Amino acid sequence: MSSDTGLVVQDLSFSWGAGKLALDRCSLQVPAGELWMLLGANGSGKSTLLRLIAKLIPLQEGIIIAPQPVGFVFQNPDHQLVMPTAGADVAFGLVAENLTLAQTHTRVRSALDAVGLGGLERRPVYALSGGQKQRLAVAGMVARQCQVLLLDEPTALLDPESQTALLELVRQLVRQQGVAALWVTHRLGELEYCDGAVLLQGGKVAAQGDPEKLVGLLKV
Ligand SMILES: Nc1ncnc2c1ncn2[C@@H]1O[C@H](COP(=O)(O)OP(=O)(O)OP(=O)(O)O)[C@@H](O)[C@H]1O
Numbered sequence: 775m776s777s778d779t780g781l782v783v784q785d786l787s788f789s790w791g792a793g794k795l796a797l798d799r800c801s802l803q804v805p806a807g808e809l810w811m812l813l814g815a816n817g818s819g820k821s822t823l824l825r826l827i828a829k830l831i832p833l834q835e836g837i838i839i840a841p842q843p844v845g846f847v848f849q850n851p852d853h854q855l856v857m858p859t860a861g862a863d864v865a866f867g868l869v870a871e872n873l874t875l876a877q878t879h880t881r882v883r884s885a886l887d888a889v890g891l892g893g894l895e896r897r898p899v900y901a902l903s904g905g906q907k908q909r910l911a912v913a914g915m916v917a918r919q920c921q922v923l924l925l926d927e928p929t930a931l932l933d934p935e936s937q938t939a940l941l942e943l944v945r946q947l948v949r950q951q952g953v954a955a956l957w958v959t960h961r962l963g964e965l966e967y968c969d970g971a972v973l974l975q976g977g978k979v980a981a982q983g984d985p986e987k988l989v990g991l992l993k994v
């Protein structure tokens with residue numbers, strides 16, 4: 775299920791209207807099996823970039839090569855968990871795949887196991903903690919066998935323990951399944967978990983590569 779190239783973005787530009795560019799000729803690459811972080815001030819274009827990669831908004835200019843399917847994890851899991859129980863929510867993401875009931879059950883169970891929610895199929899979503907909800911959102915991506923994972927400030931609402939658990943979970947999935955993951959954060963401590971980082975400034979890629987060098991740039 776791994777793809778050799780991972781995620782490739784070339785010369786991507788986008789305007790929400792009125793001429794001003796939200797993204798200005800951005801290029802970056804996240805190899806399969808790597809977790810990269812996307813940094814930048816509020817309004818620098820991070821969410822716009824993720825939305826374009828996920829095809830939530832139409833491409834205007836540039837090239838995106840993203841092995842499918844692409845999964846998106848939002849800051850607030852309540853914005854993406856739509857079914858009443860954990861198992862039903864993961865199964866809901868599989869409806870387009872024409873699986874038998876038994877195949878669906880197997881996929882749901884192994885996805886929940888993979889994120890540490892094994893045995894919680896029947897647990898109501900409202901009865902999960904914030905950290906568990908975020909892991910359930912990731913389980914949906916695991917079940918769909920996503921090749922690219924986009925995470926937009928996924929730890930913003932989590933306590934430090936759940937934050938670390940989610941970072942470790944995603945890093946492990948990325949390594950084991952050859953997924954290319956792009957993770958938006960404002961928390962520099964999270965960079966310790968990544969293989970590379972990209973810094974956006976005013977819609978342009980200001981720097982990319984070694985996370986330690988980027989932290990150095992931000993602290994100057
Ligand atoms: N739906 C929209 N309609 C019009 N303009 C938008 C829309 N979404 C974002 N923008 C504009 O595009 C620019 C980039 O916004 P974006 O949300 O991508 O930034 P961001 O880096 O994700 O910021 P934050 O850290 O606050 O989440 C901003 O100037 C913003 O106002």
Ligand SMILES: [Mg+2]
Pocket residue numbers: 820821822926
């Ligand atoms: Mg954003």
